[in-house]
Amino acid sequence: MVSTELLGQSIVNGLLLGGIYVTVGVGFALVFGVLEIIDFAVGEYVMLGAFMGAIVAPVVGGEGLFVVPLAFVAFFLVGMIVQPFLHHVTTGDRPMPLLMGLVFTFGLAIFMRGSVLTIFGPNTRAVPTKTLEGGIDVTGIGTFPEVRVVTAVVGVLALVAFMYYLYRTTGGTAIRAIAEDRDIARLMGVNINRYQSIAYGVYAGLTATGGVFIGLIYSAGPGMGLQYTAFAFFMIVLAGLGYLPGIIISGLVLGLAQSLTAVYIGGELVFFVLFGMIYVLLLVRPEGLLGKGEVS
């Protein structure tokens, strides 16, 4: 017999897990949609954000939440520095820019992971918080872990804020114009390099910020990034390639599928089910769950 409370808790878990994925997926979808980059380093920005939380939080009063704005600013700057190199290998007369970008970011990911492993060692580290401890019990539904609720809300807010920027501001219009046709945007006076750097900086900042939250929820470890890279790939396929709002739906679907499969089908089958969903979707609905993604 299905327990109502367990079902409620599983749905809560799934939705909040989906919120965590949204915090990672939004930036990944951004660089894919705007810069035409499949950034294999997305998970490593998560890892670096989590590590920043673990290292800096004790210095700022033992509260990981204080690291959130610092991580955004720090990794926005990191992104601004990295992007010109990425631009260099994906433009000019180089063949297959998408692949060049992917190989570059793959190397970047290995460099990031190796650097953290070398500097900080292999240990798992806690990102402390005194504010978001435990969960809020809601009778008849389940327990809402405070840190996961905040993470999910931040993830959705980040996406909404970025959508606003993209569709309601001059800067966002410029970025969309670059995405539409780089040469024409340049002819229209858009500073291509500047806006691409901003976009990549926002992506790195958002993803590292998500990493701080993920560190608060789980912990920080040098090897944690790869699974988030995999989930980011899943999410943009489910969302529909190039369709940013779909990230919320795909994140929530992934989270729910994972949670309900683990509880009602069997934990060992979770990834079988998730991969199965992706394969089936690619076969029958390649434009994504909402049917709004790009298909050639």
Place this chain on the structure above:
Amino acid sequence: MRENIKTVKNRRQFMKAAGLAGTVGVAGVAGCVGGGSDRGGDKFKFGVVTSLSGDLRFGGEVTRRGYDLWKKTVNENGGIDIDGSSYEVELSYADAKSDPSTGADAASRMISSERVDAVLGPYSSNVTLAVAPIMEKNRTPHISGSAESPRIWEQQFKHTFGTVPTVTLIAQRAAEEILSLDPAAESVYVSGVNGPFSKATASAMRDAAENKGVEVLAYDLNPSDTDWTNVVSSAKSQDPDLHFHGGHIGSHVSLLKAADQLNYDPDGFFNHYGVNTSSFKEGLGDGARGTFGATVWMPDLERSGGKLFGSAADYAEAARAEYDSDPDYTQAASSAAGVVYQQALEELGAAPPLSDTQKSKLVEIIEGASVETFYGDVTFDKEGEFYHNNTSTSPLPIQLQDDNKAVVVGSADSASPANYPVEE
């Protein structure tokens, strides 16, 4: 309204790029860390295949510390004595990258290119299971200072030995002790990671509960990267007295964090491996306190002492001086594996490099050896389900208490009172 941003890119491009990434990844997977293939006769050369990167890099690093400390100490003491002549020890590392097939490839190269005399084994059971057949094929002695899965010993590999008792023994005996604490538990929830070591651990925990007549509410295996809130939700809904979990450190930390977030509070958590490591304690901070674990060795235990390091305390002091942290039982067992080789080589009396015949003779000597070490007496079973596993070292339940310091609990003479039911 469609809000698509780009029209040029398409799914085909995306999949092509992803495929290339996979190819690059696979190409980057295999890799020897060791040096060249020149082989002089002035040193014993040991190959080490362990996980220096990947998910299990923490454990791999622990084994490396154990092997390195043995090498350093034996060389500082003049090397291995062969009929009055001393031969230093050289270690050549290969990174298994936490992947069995990579470990097997590395082991093959280690033997064919590096021409090692013997091999010190991987951290994980998965990789050990892949490496052991390579050792059989090449008739090369192989001692693991870490692997605990019973599946290794069930395979009856002639050339593979292990200094850590199989997890079937460690987890089961420790679990039985924890289940005997007062007030006696009436129910237990068993979870674990779906891998050879972790599954064997969880299975042994379940067996212990069943042997004690304690109700097993669930036996719940999951992938290592799962979100453990799902397991915690299921467990919480069944309200067990105790929660047992078989896995590695990462899953322990994630499980206990999820338990804290969902206000899940059984009388105690028992996680077999890694509770007494810095990674577990740093990963959980104050949340680690009260967790039960199991060990076969701790620095303050009375053990026979013996060759090279002296007592357990002496070994711990040497380890702290070298690495500035307390050694755990895996590190100790890894060093003990080296000590076993040292004694066996001295008995063999053959200078390096060893011939195939001498390697076979070395295997026979190891099989019959009884080695007194800081880790305890090491002897290997000569037959049965634990063939070539050292089952003579006694497992003990431990608990993290004040300042997250691990103490022995249970019925042993040296045991401290358990904090049970665990109070924060």
